[in-house]
Amino acid sequence: MTTDSNTLIHVNGLYKFFGDNKVLRGLTTEIKRGEVVVVLGPSGSGKSTFLRCLNLLEEPTYGEVWLEGKLVTPVDPYCHNDLVECSKTFKKMYDEREGGVSDKEKLKSDIIAEIIEKDLINSKKECGAYKSMKKQIFKDNAININIAREKIGMVFQQFNLFNNLTILDNITLAPRKLLKMSRDDAEKRAKELLERVGLSDKVSSYPSQLSGGQKQRVAIVRSLAMNPDVILFDEPTSALDPEMVGEVLDVMKELARQGMTMVVVTHEIGFAREVATRVVFIDDGVIKEEGTPEEFFSNPKNPRLKDFLSKVL
Amino acid sequence: MEKWLQDLSDQFKLNFIDGDRWKWLLEGFENTLIITFFATLIGISIGVVIAIIRSTYAKNSESLKKRGGVGFYVLNVLDKICGLYLTVIRGTPVVVQLLIMYFIIFESSNNSTMVAVVSFGINSGAYVAEIFRGGIMSVDNGQFEAGRSLGFNYIKTMRYVVIPQMFKIVLPTLCNEFIVLIKETSIAGYVGIRDLTKAGDLIRGRTFSAFMPLIAVAIIYLAVVVLFTKLVGKLERRLRSSDH
Ligand SMILES: Nc1ncnc2c1ncn2[C@@H]1O[C@H](COP(=O)(O)OP(=O)(O)O)[C@@H](O)[C@H]1O
Ligand SMILES: [Mg+2]
Numbered sequence: 001m002t003t004d005s006n007t008l009i010h011v012n013g014l015y016k017f018f019g020d021n022k023v024l025r026g027l028t029t030e031i032k033r034g035e036v037v038v039v040l041g042p043s044g045s046g047k048s049t050f051l052r053c054l055n056l057l058e059e060p061t062y063g064e065v066w067l068e069g070k071l072v073t074p075v076d077p078y079c080h081n082d083l084v085e086c087s088k089t090f091k092k093m094y095d096e097r098e099g100g101v102s103d104k105e106k107l108k109s110d111i112i113a114e115i116i117e118k119d120l121i122n123s124k125k126e127c128g129a130y131k132s133m134k135k136q137i138f139k140d141n142a143i144n145i146n147i148a149r150e151k152i153g154m155v156f157q158q159f160n161l162f163n164n165l166t167i168l169d170n171i172t173l174a175p176r177k178l179l180k181m182s183r184d185d186a187e188k189r190a191k192e193l194l195e196r197v198g199l200s201d202k203v204s205s206y207p208s209q210l211s212g213g214q215k216q217r218v219a220i221v222r223s224l225a226m227n228p229d230v231i232l233f234d235e236p237t238s239a240l241d242p243e244m245v246g247e248v249l250d251v252m253k254e255l256a257r258q259g260m261t262m263v264v265v266t267h268e269i270g271f272a273r274e275v276a277t278r279v280v281f282i283d284d285g286v287i288k289e290e291g292t293p294e295e296f297f298s299n300p301k302n303p304r305l306k307d308f309l310s311k312v313l
Numbered sequence: 314m315e316k317w318l319q320d321l322s323d324q325f326k327l328n329f330i331d332g333d334r335w336k337w338l339l340e341g342f343e344n345t346l347i348i349t350f351f352a353t354l355i356g357i358s359i360g361v362v363i364a365i366i367r368s369t370y371a372k373n374s375e376s377l378k379k380r381g382g383v384g385f386y387v388l389n390v391l392d393k394i395c396g397l398y399l400t401v402i403r404g405t406p407v408v409v410q411l412l413i414m415y416f417i418i419f420e421s422s423n424n425s426t427m428v429a430v431v432s433f434g435i436n437s438g439a440y441v442a443e444i445f446r447g448g449i450m451s452v453d454n455g456q457f458e459a460g461r462s463l464g465f466n467y468i469k470t471m472r473y474v475v476i477p478q479m480f481k482i483v484l485p486t487l488c489n490e491f492i493v494l495i496k497e498t499s500i501a502g503y504v505g506i507r508d509l510t511k512a513g514d515l516i517r518g519r520t521f522s523a524f525m526p527l528i529a530v531a532i533i534y535l536a537v538v539v540l541f542t543k544l545v546g547k548l549e550r551r552l553r554s555s556d557h
Contacts, residue, residue: 057458059376074380150464160459164477173473174463226463 355434
C-alpha cells in the first residue's frame with residue numbers, strides 16, 4: 001500500500017454486513033497525523049461500526065485497514081489488483097476473452113473490475129500461486145492486532161471502566177501488563193494524567209462511586225496511559241447528563257490542542273466547529289460529504305446532509 | 314412424663330455414650346466435610362476450565378473458522394468433549410457414577426475416600442461449569458471490549474477483567490453448590506465410606522434403635538446447612554452493598 005508517512009490510518013473499501021443488513025458499503029478514507037476528524041451521520045448509519053472496524057472490534061466483511069503502513073485486517077484480494085490478476089478466475093476469464101482484443105491492458109482492468117464487482121474469487125478454490133502471493137502480502141505487511149490496538153485508543157459511550165478495579169488500577173493495568181511498566185512508573189504517570197483532568201482525589205475510588213462525566217474523563221486517561229497514536233471516540237458525551245458534557249469536551253479539546261490524532265463520532269456540532277480539522281458525513285454506509293468545518297457547515301451540498309444539518313443545528 | 318424422660322436419657326446413653334459411639338458420628342462428620350471440601354475444589358477447577366472453553370468457543374468460533382488454521386478445530390473438539398461430559402454427568406444419577414468409579418474405574422484402588430472425592434468432584438464440575446458460564450455471560454460485553462481495545466488478547470482480557478468479575482457474580486451460587494454437595498455426599502456409604510450418614514446407620518445397626526442416631530445425623534446436616542445458608546446470605550448482602 002502506498003501511503004505517505006503522514007498517513008496514520010488508511011481505510012480501503014470497507015464493507016460490513018450484519019446478515020442482510022449492509023451497514024458499510026465501500027468506505028474509503030485516510031486519517032492523517034494530528035487530524036481531528038469528526039464523524040456525523042444519522043442514527044444507525046454505521047458510525048459506530050466504522051470506528052469499531054478500525055480496531056477490529058468488528059471484523060470487516062471486505063476491505064482493509066492499514067495503521068502506519070501496516071495491515072491490521074486480513075488481506076482482502078479486492079484491494080490488490082496484482083493479486084486478482086494472479087488468480088485462476090482471472091486467467092480463465094482472460095483466456096476466454098483475449099481473442100481479437102487489441103487493448104490488452106483495458107481488457108485486464110475490465111476483468112479485474114468485474115471480478116471485484118461480482119465477488120468472483122473463491123479463496124479456497126484458488127491456485128497455489130494466488131495463495132502464496134496472498135500469504136506473502138500478509139507476511140510482509142500484517143501487524144499483530146493486539147499490538148495495533150495498543151496504538152489505537154478507544155473511548156466508549158458507556159465508559160466501560162473495569163468495575164472490579166480502582167481508578168488507579170483501571171489506568172495502570174494495561175501499561176503494566178502490556179508495556180511492562182513498573183508499578184511505580186505506571187502509577188506516577190497515571191496520577192499525572194489524572195491531575196490534568198482534575199481527578200487527583202479519585203485514585204482509590206471505584207468506578208461505581210464516580211459521576212458519568214468523571215467516569216468518561218477516567219476512560220480518556222486510561223486510553224492515554226498507553227500513549228496511543230490515535231484515539232477513537234464513540235459518542236463520548238451521549239450518555240452524560242447535560243451539565244457534565246462540558247467537562248468531557250474540555251478534556252478532548254485540550255487533547256486536540258496538544259496534537260493528538262482523534263476520530264470522534266458525536267452530535268456536538270459546537271465541538272465539530274471549534275476543534276475539527278475535518279468533518280465527515282456518513283450515510284448509506286459511505287462517506288457522502290467531507291470538508292473543513294467552515295465549508296462543511298456553511299455550504300453543504302449533499303441533500304441528505306442538508307436535511308441532517310437542518311435537524312441538528 | 315418422667316418415664317419418657319428416663320427412656321430418652323437411656324436411649325441417649327445407649328446410642329452415643331456407650332462404647333464412645335459419639336466418636337463414630339464425629340469421624341463420619343469429618344469424612345463428610347473432607348469429601349465435600351476436596352470435591353468442591355475439584356469441581357471448581359473443572360468448572361472454570363469447561364466454562365472458559367465453552368464461552369471461548371461461543372465467542373470466537375466464527376472468526377476462527379473464517380481465519381482458517383487449526384485453532385478452530387482444536388477448540389471445536391474441546392467444546393464437543395465438554396458438551397459430552399456435561400450431558401453424561403447431568404444425565405445419570407450420582408449414585409451410579411459413584412458405583413462406576415468405585416467398582417469399575419478405580420477397581421484396584423482401596424482408598425475409597427479418594428474415589429469419592431474424585432467422583433463427587435467430577436459430578437460437581439458439571440454443575441459448577443454451568444454456574445461459571447452463566448457468570449461469564451452476565452459480565453457486560455463492554456468490559457470485554459474495553460480490555461480488547463487496550464491491546465489485551467482474549468486470554469488476558471478474561472484473566473484480568475472478565476473472570477474476576479465473574480467470580481464475584483457467582484460466589485453466592487458457588488457456596489450453594491457446596492451446600493448441595495454436603496447433602497449429596499450422604500450416599501458415600503454405598504462404597505463403604507464411613508461418612509456422617511453411614512456412621513448414624515452403623516450405630517442403628519449396633520443398638521437396634523433407629524430414632525436417636527438418625528435424628529442426630531439429620532440435625533447435624535441441618536445445622537451445617539442452616540449455618541452456611543446464613544453465611545451465604547451475609548456474603549451476598551456484602552457483595553451487593555460494595556458493588557465493585
Ligand atoms: N453486532 C451487531 N449485530 C447486528 N447488527 C448490528 C450490530 N451492530 C450494529 N448493527 C446494525 O448496524 C447498523 C449501524 O449501527 P451503528 O454502527 O451502531 O450505527 P450508528 O453508530 O451510526 O448509530 C444498525 O442498523 C445496527 O442495527
Ligand atoms: Mg453509534
